[in-house]
Amino acid sequence: MRITAIRATTVTVPLEAPLLHSNGAHWGRFVRTLVEIEADNGLVGLGEMGGGGEGAEAAFAALAPHLAGHDPFELEALRFKIANPTASLYNNRTQMLAAIEFACLDLVGQHLGVPVHDLLGGRVRDSVPFASYLFYRYPGAGGSPEVRTPDQLVEHARALKAAHGFTVHKLKGGVFPPAHELECYRALADAFPGDRLRYDPNSVLSLDEGLRFGKAIEDLDNDYLEDPVLGLEGLRLVRERVNVPLATNTVVVNFEQLAANVLRRGADVVLLDTTFWGGIRACVKAAGVCETFQIGVAVHSSGELGVQLATMLHLGAVLPNLTYAADAHYHHLADDVIEGGPMAYADGRIAVPSGPGLGVRLDRDKVAEYAELYKELGGYPYDRDPGRPGWYPLVPNDRWADPAAPLPALD
Numbered sequence: 001m002r003i004t005a006i007r008a009t010t011v012t013v014p015l016e017a018p019l020l021h022s023n024g025a026h027w028g029r030f031v032r033t034l035v036e037i038e039a040d041n042g043l044v045g046l047g048e049m050g051g052g053g054e055g056a057e058a059a060f061a062a063l064a065p066h067l068a069g070h071d072p073f074e075l076e077a078l079r080f081k082i083a084n085p086t087a088s089l090y091n092n093r094t095q096m097l098a099a100i101e102f103a104c105l106d107l108v109g110q111h112l113g114v115p116v117h118d119l120l121g122g123r124v125r126d127s128v129p130f131a132s133y134l135f136y137r138y139p140g141a142g143g144s145p146e147v148r149t150p151d152q153l154v155e156h157a158r159a160l161k162a163a164h165g166f167t168v169h170k171l172k173g174g175v176f177p178p179a180h181e182l183e184c185y186r187a188l189a190d191a192f193p194g195d196r197l198r199y200d201p202n203s204v205l206s207l208d209e210g211l212r213f214g215k216a217i218e219d220l221d222n223d224y225l226e227d228p229v230l231g232l233e234g235l236r237l238v239r240e241r242v243n244v245p246l247a248t249n250t251v252v253v254n255f256e257q258l259a260a261n262v263l264r265r266g267a268d269v270v271l272l273d274t275t276f277w278g279g280i281r282a283c284v285k286a287a288g289v290c291e292t293f294q295i296g297v298a299v300h301s302s303g304e305l306g307v308q309l310a311t312m313l314h315l316g317a318v319l320p321n322l323t324y325a326a327d328a329h330y331h332h333l334a335d336d337v338i339e340g341g342p343m344a345y346a347d348g349r350i351a352v353p354s355g356p357g358l359g360v361r362l363d364r365d366k367v368a369e370y371a372e373l374y375k376e377l378g379g380y381p382y383d384r385d386p387g388r389p390g391w392y393p394l395v396p397n398d399r400w401a402d403p404a405a406p407l408p409a410l411d
Contacts, residue, residue: 001072001073001107001177002068002069003037003039003040003069004038004039004040004068004069004109004263005064006037006038006058006060006064006100007035007060008034008035008040008052008056008057009055009057010034010052010056010371010374011031011032011305011373011374012029012030012032012374012379013030013032013333013335013373014029014333014335014373015140015332015334016142016332017140017146018138018410019137020137020138020172020355020385020402021202021281022172022174022201022202023174023202023383023393024381024393024401025205025384025386026303026329026387028140028410029373030305031051031053031374032050032052032303032304033048033056034362035047035048035049035060035102036103037104039070041111043110044107045072045105045106045110045357046103046106046360047098047100047101047102047103047106047307048099048305048308048311050095050275050302051379051390053374053378053379063096067082067100072103072105072111073162074338078097078101078316079105079279083278086291094277097278097279098274098275098278098279099275099356100309101166101280102280102311102358105280106357106358107357108357109357111360112356115356115359116310116355116359117314117318119278120284122318123320124318125242125316125317126317126351126352127350128162128312128313128322128349130164130325130328130345130348130349131170131326133172133301133324133328134153134157134169134170134171135147135172135187136153136176136409137156138409139405139407139409141410146407148248148406148407149403150187153188156171156265157188157191160331164348165168165345165346166195167192167196167325168195168196168223168325169192170197170198170200170226171188171197171198172200172202172358173199173201173202174200174201174203174204174205176307177399177403178205178212178398179198179199180403182230183342185199185220185304186217186220188310189221196221196222196223196257196325197220198214198222198223198225200226202227202250203334204224204395205396205397206396207229209229210225210228210229211237211241214228214238214242215242216242218242218243218244222244222327223246224245224246225242226271227248227249228246228248230266231373232260232261233251233266235248235251239261240264241279245269246269247271248261248266248271249271249300251266252270253276253284254268255286263283268295269295269296269297269298270285270295270298272299273407274311274315275302275308276300276302280311280315286317287319291321297324298325298327299322300326301326301328301330304330305337306343306360307337307338307360309343310330311358311361312328313352313353316352317352325348328350330342331345332380337363337366337370338365339360339363377387387407387410
């Protein structure tokens with residue numbers, strides 16, 4: 001089996017509402033690049049990457065002649081062909097490598113008639129648990145209400161729990177002043193006794209704020225406090241003084257950084273991202289290191305559609321030391337591009353695909369629809385907020401100063 005062609009298509013898929021985060025916002029949609037790799041036996045493997053546009057499509061097109069004739073089974077050679085670490089300063093292709101690795105694993109699985117998790121050592125669970133992943137939100141175009149107050153947040157979490165069965169709730173913070181977000185977080189704890197909690201302000205709290213917030217939640221059922229302050233050294237300082245496990249998805253995203261965390265522990269939990277780490281296989285390797293050094297692992301979300309969600313599910317299926325619910329933006333999507341529509345949650349979990357390869361196929365009509373929508377709307381700057389023209393993020397962050405003021409409606 002040999003690679004004969006690579007195609008990349010940028011799509012934008014609507015969200016139920018624009019989602020606020022410390023660095024800006026998701027502007028009511030996700031922009032993703034779908035990658036298809038065709039082999040000489042007629043099979044097509046699927047990959048996915050965040051962002052897109054003409055630049056991303058051209059970058060994949062430029063790789064096509066470089067990878068023509070490559071055997072999808074030869075994944076280690078593929079890693080050096082695309083993202084040789086000695087050249088990484090000049091061609092940071094890690095996320096492209098991930099998308100192509102997804103597609104090659106999909107090809108190999110289809111060729112052998114087995115799911116990807118069988119290629120990774122076999123599954124140890126049939127479904128993967130997920131957290132609710134709560135965002136402060138602008139009002140949605142379809143009537144979805146804004147979320148900014150404790151009562152609104154609890155109501156939103158209650159609706160998600162009723163629909164999907166979540167028993168772990170993650171609040172994406174760094175949007176309003178820490179005192180307000182602490183009130184919201186404690187309101188979740190009061191509303192859902194027995195459920196687990198986690199808080200992630202995306203590294204924008206000052207050290208003093210991070211320490212104050214961490215000490216103020218020590219009595220709650222916390223999974224972890226994720227990236228409260230900037231950098232591995234900042235995490236270490238918080239970890240020394242706060243009795244809550246610390247987690248990161250920002251400062252441990254490769255093996256050199258993982259080694260630094262082993263030698264000088266700042267994070268108790270590493271969130272593995274199949275894109276940021278350069279593929280599913282790299283995450284499996286990293287999880288093995290974490291198992292050795294008693295570092296917890298979770299699965300991170302970078303804003304997935306169904307193809308990348310499938311990679312997250314196959315990863316979650318094979319990790320014996322996955323003791324935390326995974327993150328996913330998935331339930332905030334209004335639609336998906338895979339056949340059969342969005343995957344369903346049951347009791348807060350999503351079943352691991354059992355079909356050959358990744359176990360998902362593209363809905364061609366949906367891909368065409370959302371490729372056209374991308375051409376119409378274009379991209380958006382992740383680090384800007386559509387409700388605050390001219391604003392840009394600082395660290396420590398400047399936040400919405402008045403949590404009581406309604407958020408503006410967006411067009």
